[in-house]
Amino acid sequence: MIEVKNIAKSFNGVPVLKNIDVLFEKGKTNLIIGQSGSGKTVLLKSIVGLHDIEQGKVIFDGTVFNELNFKDKKEMRKQIGMLFQGGALFDSATVEENVMYPLNMFTELTYSEKRDRANECLKRVNIINANQLYPAEISGGMKKRVAIARAIALNPRYLFCDEPNSGLDPQTAILIDDLIKEITVEYNMTTIVNTHDMNSVMEIGDKVVFIYNGAKWWEGTRDDIFDSENEELNKFIFASKLSQKIRDLKNRH
Amino acid sequence: MGLFYHIGKYFLLLFRVFAKPEKFKIYYRETIKEIDKLGLNSIWIVAVISVFMGAVITIQTAYNTDNPMYPKYLIGLTARDTLLLEFSSTIIALILAGKIGSNIASEIGTMRITEQIDALEIMGVNSASYLILPRIIASVIFTPFLTLMSMIIGIFGGWVAGVSTGVMTTQDYVYGIQYAFIPYYIVYALIKIAIFAFLITTISAYHGYYTSGGSLEVGKSSTKAVVHSSIFILLFNVILTQLLLS
Ligand SMILES: Nc1ncnc2c1ncn2[C@@H]1O[C@H](COP(=O)(O)OP(=O)(O)OP(=O)(O)O)[C@@H](O)[C@H]1O
Ligand SMILES: [Mg+2]
Numbered sequence: 001m002i003e004v005k006n007i008a009k010s011f012n013g014v015p016v017l018k019n020i021d022v023l024f025e026k027g028k029t030n031l032i033i034g035q036s037g038s039g040k041t042v043l044l045k046s047i048v049g050l051h052d053i054e055q056g057k058v059i060f061d062g063t064v065f066n067e068l069n070f071k072d073k074k075e076m077r078k079q080i081g082m083l084f085q086g087g088a089l090f091d092s093a094t095v096e097e098n099v100m101y102p103l104n105m106f107t108e109l110t111y112s113e114k115r116d117r118a119n120e121c122l123k124r125v126n127i128i129n130a131n132q133l134y135p136a137e138i139s140g141g142m143k144k145r146v147a148i149a150r151a152i153a154l155n156p157r158y159l160f161c162d163e164p165n166s167g168l169d170p171q172t173a174i175l176i177d178d179l180i181k182e183i184t185v186e187y188n189m190t191t192i193v194n195t196h197d198m199n200s201v202m203e204i205g206d207k208v209v210f211i212y213n214g215a216k217w218w219e220g221t222r223d224d225i226f227d228s229e230n231e232e233l234n235k236f237i238f239a240s241k242l243s244q245k246i247r248d249l250k251n252r253h
Numbered sequence: 254m255g256l257f258y259h260i261g262k263y264f265l266l267l268f269r270v271f272a273k274p275e276k277f278k279i280y281y282r283e284t285i286k287e288i289d290k291l292g293l294n295s296i297w298i299v300a301v302i303s304v305f306m307g308a309v310i311t312i313q314t315a316y317n318t319d320n321p322m323y324p325k326y327l328i329g330l331t332a333r334d335t336l337l338l339e340f341s342s343t344i345i346a347l348i349l350a351g352k353i354g355s356n357i358a359s360e361i362g363t364m365r366i367t368e369q370i371d372a373l374e375i376m377g378v379n380s381a382s383y384l385i386l387p388r389i390i391a392s393v394i395f396t397p398f399l400t401l402m403s404m405i406i407g408i409f410g411g412w413v414a415g416v417s418t419g420v421m422t423t424q425d426y427v428y429g430i431q432y433a434f435i436p437y438y439i440v441y442a443l444i445k446i447a448i449f450a451f452l453i454t455t456i457s458a459y460h461g462y463y464t465s466g467g468s469l470e471v472g473k474s475s476t477k478a479v480v481h482s483s484i485f486i487l488l489f490n491v492i493l494t495q496l497l498l499s
Contacts, residue, residue, distance in 0.1 A: 080375060
């Protein structure tokens, strides 16, 4: 469980996050949705400590993460897996080496144990026969999956995903979403996913937080999102002709 | 923002770079990789430049001293001292600023904008130390060898050019390069190149590490790395010469 209490962040005097309070639950996929530029990435990076916040607290299962000293923070980070918007695989390393990287850095396993663990993770995300390829040689969807494999290599308790399915076709996107959901339940992790994809919301939105202009505007589940009266949220949800059509069809009944 | 802001930020970065490494084995492996990339890969360019510069210095000295008043051994002596004092350290450092400086800044800069540095940080790795320390060690260790090599090849180039154009004999040249030889000049050059190598890697890494934006900014960082490294090499050349030779 991750609690975010009244955090704020600004860049060069321009506020980007405004007094956000939210609770992310364990064993569930918690979604942060919002328009491009609304502050989703900044929120996620503030939670994991890649941005220093100006006020408030980020509490990981009772531990106030943002107030830890450098060393304890580093320890804590070994329990955090993160999937970045572009995958962020290390270009100079092969697929297998990428997944082995955290194991090399933080475990005392033998080489073959590490390789086995890496292959286990790669298999979990359905990457087979690509171990010796470099990131430049695999497709965008594969990169995302390898990045997930790397993120779960150390059995993290917390998983953060920044737009896991942006730039992917709908079918692959759903595959990735389902994978994240399954892993979350399987390892009982607290997972937070940034997205602006309504498909993801319907697929895996156990809990949904809508960010508008750097503030929390709405929160709920995928089941009540369509019934919300929130004007900005409705604008966001029904931006596409397709979703408008679905709403109209629903209203007809 | 001002020069002092950058200098302060540069030293704060260095502070993080010299923190205790997480795992020596991994740092060692990275250092070996960097020696290959930054050092061994520079041998060719250093050799080519040195042989031609040695040749030019010799021929120019020969024509400028083409007068019975000057002894012929002056040619070898001038070539040797020019190479030892300035060329094989300062000029080679400027060449390396272009070659390895831009390489370091663009590699680290690309890692920054593609969030690879964030990925390292999130794993609990000290990214500054992991990315920069092996590069510093590799270049500070390896560049003195490049300088020594440059001296030898430069002097050889001078001999080839001098003898083949007939401006002097082998005996004149060999006598010249041994005449009034001060071994300390070599030490001086090696100290200089090691410090220049430190400047190149840290300044370039600084620009790469603090890149923000996209590929355009990576290009800019890489240019800044080369320009600033070169300026600081020239500045430190004056300071070090005053300190070491006066
Ligand atoms: N390092 C930074 N320095 C200055 N401003 C920043 C920085 N990072 C983000 N911002 C600003 O913060 C705001 C929110 O950006 P953020 O990246 O969080 O958006 P986002 O919701 O993730 O958008 P997208 O869906 O396009 O990824 C933007 O206006 C952006 O310009
Ligand atoms: Mg984003």
